[in-house]
Amino acid sequence: MIDIEVRNLDCAFIQNNGTPINVIQDLSFNVRKGEFIVILGESGCGKSTILQLLSGLIFPTAGEIIVNGHPLTRPDPAISLLFQGSTLLPWLNVSDNIQFGCRIRKDLRDLPDRVDRYLRMMKLEQYRSFYPQELSVGLSKRVDLARALIGNPKALLLDEPFAPLDYYTKKRLLHELLSIWNEVQMTCVYVTHDIEEALQLGQRILIMNNDPGSIAFQMEVPLPYPRIITDQDFIRLKKELLDEFSLISNSLTSINNE
Numbered sequence: 001m002i003d004i005e006v007r008n009l010d011c012a013f014i015q016n017n018g019t020p021i022n023v024i025q026d027l028s029f030n031v032r033k034g035e036f037i038v039i040l041g042e043s044g045c046g047k048s049t050i051l052q053l054l055s056g057l058i059f060p061t062a063g064e065i066i067v068n069g070h071p072l073t074r075p076d077p078a079i080s081l082l083f084q085g086s087t088l089l090p091w092l093n094v095s096d097n098i099q100f101g102c103r104i105r106k107d108l109r110d111l112p113d114r115v116d117r118y119l120r121m122m123k124l125e126q127y128r129s130f131y132p133q134e135l136s137v138g139l140s141k142r143v144d145l146a147r148a149l150i151g152n153p154k155a156l157l158l159d160e161p162f163a164p165l166d167y168y169t170k171k172r173l174l175h176e177l178l179s180i181w182n183e184v185q186m187t188c189v190y191v192t193h194d195i196e197e198a199l200q201l202g203q204r205i206l207i208m209n210n211d212p213g214s215i216a217f218q219m220e221v222p223l224p225y226p227r228i229i230t231d232q233d234f235i236r237l238k239k240e241l242l243d244e245f246s247l248i249s250n251s252l253t254s255i256n257n258e
């Protein structure tokens, strides 16, 4: 398992007019080994940017990311990123999409067995020869997840993976994700803008503010799993989070009161 320490991170992008804009500023937080944390924030606050930084795909303009005591200087195969949009390759079937990254990395040991294991785990066995265009969005998300897991990552970063799904498909996949997290013992960082989803998953929830993005609030979630959304404690914490969220983003106050 992996622990991650994010220290005083800034990240700037160059705008169309050539001037840099800081989208992340002085961002600091830590993730303990095996912890499941959720980062909650409005659209555009920098959630995807943080995950790209944590996966070593882009680099900060200041600050550093320490993984198991060492600065992160390039993508680490032990850290797997599940992107916000589907990244399945349309010319490969489900089975080949799942093993694509392993083949590129020459991580071939027991590969057919691992493919079978993750097809089974994600309930995709009957779809192994299907192409992405033949899959529902829910099935595509299962393939994305199998592909992120097959390399046995020690940390999994998930970027709003279930946002486009209907309520019950999302619930089922959240439940399955928690079982996988329990079974394979990995560190998870999950980003979302959905408060209920955050409370169902996170041992700790961090709320971001916007423009530029940094952490404005943290909450430990002391509830056992599985979390029941109608339980009094769940409802109380949801209200607390809603209040914090609206304080951080003033524009939401009137919406919350509707």
Ligand SMILES: Nc1ncnc2c1ncn2[C@@H]1O[C@H](COP(=O)(O)OP(=O)(O)OP(=O)(O)O)[C@@H](O)[C@H]1O
Pocket (backbone or CB within 6 Å): 013, 014, 015, 023, 041, 042, 043, 044, 045, 046, 047, 048, 049, 050, 084, 193
């Ligand atoms: N490559 C880039 N070049 C310039 N600006 C960028 C780039 N990537 C992201 N941004 C800007 O950085 C800010 C944060 O983007 P990011 O995608 O991280 O937000 P987000 O919180 O993931 O949003 P959403 O919830 O809509 O996915 C946005 O203002 C976005 O326009």
Ligand SMILES: [Mg+2]
Pocket (backbone or CB within 6 Å): 047, 048, 049, 084, 159
């Ligand atoms: Mg995003």
